[in-house]
Amino acid sequence: MSKTIRLTMAQALTRFLARQMTEIDGKTLPLFGGVWAIFGHGNVAGIGEALYQVRDDLPTFRAHNEQGMAHAAIAYAKANFRRRMMAVTTSIGPGATNLVTAAALAHVNRLPLLLLPGDVFANRIPDPVLQQVEDFGDGTVSANDCLRPVSRYFDRITRPEQIIPALNRAMQVLTDPAECGPVTLALCQDVQAEAYDYPESFFDERVWRPRRPQPDASELDAAVAALKGSRKPVIIAGGGVLYSEATATLKAFAEKHGIPVMETNAGKSSLPHDHPLNMGSVGVTGSSASNLLAEQADVVLAVGSRLQDFTTGSWALFKADDVKIVGLNAQAFDAGKHRALPLVADAKAGLEALEARLDDWKSPDAWVATAKAAKTDWLTAAKAVTDPTNALPSDAQVIGAVHRARGSKATLVCASGGLPGELHKLWPAGAPGSYHMEYGYSTMGYEIAGGLGVKLAKPNDDVIVMLGDGSYMMMNSEIATSVMLGKKLTIVVLDNRGFGCINRLQMATGGANFNNLLKDAKHEVLPEIDFAAHAASMGAVARKVASIAELERALKEAEADTKTSVIVIDTDPLISTDAGGHWWDVAVPEVSSRKEVNAARKDYEQKRKMQHLVN
Numbered sequence: 294m295s296k297t298i299r300l301t302m303a304q305a306l307t308r309f310l311a312r313q314m315t316e317i318d319g320k321t322l323p324l325f326g327g328v329w330a331i332f333g334h335g336n337v338a339g340i341g342e343a344l345y346q347v348r349d350d351l352p353t354f355r356a357h358n359e360q361g362m363a364h365a366a367i368a369y370a371k372a373n374f375r376r377r378m379m380a381v382t383t384s385i386g387p388g389a390t391n392l393v394t395a396a397a398l399a400h401v402n403r404l405p406l407l408l409l410p411g412d413v414f415a416n417r418i419p420d421p422v423l424q425q426v427e428d429f430g431d432g433t434v435s436a437n438d439c440l441r442p443v444s445r446y447f448d449r450i451t452r453p454e455q456i457i458p459a460l461n462r463a464m465q466v467l468t469d470p471a472e473c474g475p476v477t478l479a480l481c482q483d484v485q486a487e488a489y490d491y492p493e494s495f496f497d498e499r500v501w502r503p504r505r506p507q508p509d510a511s512e513l514d515a516a517v518a519a520l521k522g523s524r525k526p527v528i529i530a531g532g533g534v535l536y537s538e539a540t541a542t543l544k545a546f547a548e549k550h551g552i553p554v555m556e557t558n559a560g561k562s563s564l565p566h567d568h569p570l571n572m573g574s575v576g577v578t579g580s581s582a583s584n585l586l587a588e589q590a591d592v593v594l595a596v597g598s599r600l601q602d603f604t605t606g607s608w609a610l611f612k613a614d615d616v617k618i619v620g621l622n623a624q625a626f627d628a629g630k631h632r633a634l635p636l637v638a639d640a641k642a643g644l645e646a647l648e649a650r651l652d653d654w655k656s657p658d659a660w661v662a663t664a665k666a667a668k669t670d671w672l673t674a675a676k677a678v679t680d681p682t683n684a685l686p687s688d689a690q691v692i693g694a695v696h697r698a699r700g701s702k703a704t705l706v707c708a709s710g711g712l713p714g715e716l717h718k719l720w721p722a723g724a725p726g727s728y729h730m731e732y733g734y735s736t737m738g739y740e741i742a743g744g745l746g747v748k749l750a751k752p753n754d755d756v757i758v759m760l761g762d763g764s765y766m767m768m769n770s771e772i773a774t775s776v777m778l779g780k781k782l783t784i785v786v787l788d789n790r791g792f793g794c795i796n797r798l799q800m801a802t803g804g805a806n807f808n809n810l811l812k813d814a815k816h817e818v819l820p821e822i823d824f825a826a827h828a829a830s831m832g833a834v835a836r837k838v839a840s841i842a843e844l845e846r847a848l849k850e851a852e853a854d855t856k857t858s859v860i861v862i863d864t865d866p867l868i869s870t871d872a873g874g875h876w877w878d879v880a881v882p883e884v885s886s887r888k889e890v891n892a893a894r895k896d897y898e899q900k901r902k903m904q905h906l907v908n
């Protein structure tokens with residue numbers, strides 16, 4: 294018999310997590326950078342006690358909102374290219390259900406996140422306990438069941454020994470490039486406190502290294518044949534390029550074969566912005582350069598991309614009759630989308646395998662010349678919208694100021710509102726990972742907590758968070774956590790007094806200005822929200838600026854601040870960048886009493902003709 298150690302289930306869980314390692318640049322580091330915790334009934338006595346025991350090896354962080362904690366954990370994993378991660382523990386009931394949005398975010402973005410909500414008593418003796426959801430027809434339902442559809446693996450631990458197979462499966466999912474996503478282990482509160490004789494070997498240190506699946510021979514043959522037959526190839530670089538750390542491979546591949554590269558929001562920073570073959574953003578928020586080439590492309594090599602509607606222009610972007618998509622992706626679900634030729638493999642391994650077979654094949658010089666000319670045109674258009682004027686600033690002008698003040702060496706964090714589109718087009722990204730955009734779920738309230746996660750992952754980076762007034766109002770409490778933890782962020786709040794991008798979308802679909810900008814919402818008093826005073830109350834250095842010039846000065850001053858600073862600037866809600874871009878499918882009502890809606894519907898029906906399910 295192997296030796297055993299008597300521990301509670303919670304103690305076994307935390308001890309196990311503390312022994313999981315990763316290897317980065319030849320150094321062995323803990324795989325879990327820590328556990329975010331808000332205690333309540335259902336985790337304070339069990340998991341709380343167990344976390345205290347391991348606090349030197351597995352630190353516990355307290356924040357103010359469970360969703361925010363999970364956002365920070367997700368951002369930490371994303372900033373670490375999925376090589377490190379964090380866990381989150383909550384009480385039962387509202388603490389647990391506060392995780393649902395964040396779990397969906399991690400699910401959509403394929404990012405690892407370990408959720409450890411407390412759960413009801415497995416023995417059911419004290420039922421119903423405080424915060425217990427009671428299902429009249431199913432005794433096994435608890436509040437945590439709403440995490441099932443947004444977890445890649447869900448388990449409820451009703452006996453202490455179950456944690457052994459459950460953690461084994463959890464680790465497979467969290468570290469697998471194809472399956473990667475949120476794992477929920479719902480921990481019944483009585484079971485957390487129950488002891489069991491665990492085998493000591495369960496707690497052996499284990500080093501997790503990323504798996505790099507190689508392509509299948511026949512899929513590789515088909516992809517090579519498609520590329521060799523191509524005269525107008527393009528590469529779409531998605532988030533998978535970054536997670537696979539394939540950026541140097543991609544650069545060499547694109548250069549050798551003369552293939553222009555366009556980046557999704559998740560894949561931006563795969564190539565430096567000034568690389569001659571980097572055409573910038575693609576799709577709905579694409580540069581004119583990328584979209585011009587994508588429209589003509591005969592082969593689209595999509596690397597590590599989910600091919601979301603923003604990337605494909607709702608499947609209206611690629612216009613060549615004979616266009617073929619090659620889906621290089623670790624996940625078969627993504628690789629075969631839209632009848633693509635699947636090339637199921639790790640991005641780096643897949644590019645290397647293609648490279649080994651493409652010999653001297655190169656796209657025609659004229660194609661590369663077209664790309665270079667298109668890029669020059671785009672850069673002129675981008676400069677025109679980011680340069681300052683005397684008018685109320687646009688988002689684009691704020692982006693220009695942030696870049697002039699802090700440069701491409703900064704790490705930019707954003708998620709929602711009008712900014713993701715503007716930044717996708719206009720932010721000149723530097724090193725891989727320096728552009729951190731959550732545009733899979735585009736969650737309002739991600740930005741500040743996410744910025745904190747990025748700063749924990751990369752403490753030496755200059756982390757700049759940009760967000761709108763709407764997103765700030767939705768979740769800002771982790772400003773206080775960033776101050777408490779000494780993790781400095783620079784937060785730029787663009788106050789256009791409402792949901793500017795949705796107001797613009799409403800107008801574009803023929804709608805009346807209604808319920809988006811504060812002035813168009815039911816009100817007795819028009820709110821005048823003092824964001825600077827609010828941020829200062831949480832301990833941040835706060836500045837309100839009145840112009841782009843003042844913003845640039847404030848950003849330079851904030852660079853020297855030792856703690857989190859928040860800079861607020863009023864912006865124009867009506868302006869967004871017209872240059873570049875592509876149609877996006879947003880369904881317009883078929884009948885309406887508004888003539889503007891009827892006109893928009895007519896236009897919509899025309900545009901829909903560009904879409905095609907199969908090329």
Ligand SMILES: Cc1ncc(C[n+]2csc(CCOP(=O)(O)OP(=O)(O)O)c2C)c(N)n1
Pocket residue numbers: 709710711712734735736737738760761762763764765789791792793794795
């Ligand atoms: C949690 C959540 N609720 C709603 C939305 C839909 N939505 C997307 S952007 C947006 C408005 C964001 O307002 P703000 O942060 O001020 O940015 P702006 O549009 O003004 O640039 C809304 C409501 C969302 N993305 N996330």
Ligand SMILES: [Mg+2]
Pocket residue numbers: 710761762763787788789790791792793
């Ligand atoms: Mg706004």
